[in-house]
Amino acid sequence: MMKFFRFYLVLAAVLLPLCGWGQEKLFxxxxxxxxxxSVYISKPMLEMGPEYFTNIYLGSSTKKLNSVRLLSTSDSVVCKKLFKDIRSLLKPSDYKLLMKQKGTSTSSEFYVSxxxxxxxxxxxxTxxxxxxxxxxxxxxxxxxKDVKDILLYQGTSDNVIH
Incomplete structure (x- = not known):
């Protein structure tokens, strides 16, 4: 029994650093x-407070975050490649689809792990x-609740990142 416990402990120690690795590679x-x-916001910057972030609402959840990463493009060639890479990142993973919305001008998807x-x-x-x-x-x-607050605010028309 102890051997199995050690095995899983070692396995967890090896795999833990890989969490989020796909997103870092993509970024x-x-x-x-x-x-x-592109925007990268580190934990020390997040700890300075949400008033520094005007393009995305994070509210009180800034204290609970380790990092924020953002990529945005209007280049059609890059859009295709980035979209394909995001899809391959999400497909085999442990991400759960929270919501998928198709509008007349844009579509949005939200995933959590x-x-x-x-x-x-x-x-x-988006x-x-x-x-x-x-x-x-x-x-x-x-x-x-943190995620609900973030998602509810992201849907407002005044808060669009370009």
């Missing part, structure tokens, strides 16, 4: 690309065919 690939806007009752990752994807794509990745230890 690294596109963040310096031409015609791509959670451990028991704690949401560790929130992905927000796109318009090959014309526009915005990818937001929040990583930390959020409650369902």
């Amino acid at each position: 690294d690939k596109y963040s310096d690309m031409k015609n791509v806007k 959670k451990y028991v009752d704690i949401i560790e990752e929130l992905i927000m994807l 796109y318009k065919e090959d014309k526009f794509l915005r990818f937001i990745y929040l990583e930390g230890k959020m409650t369902e």
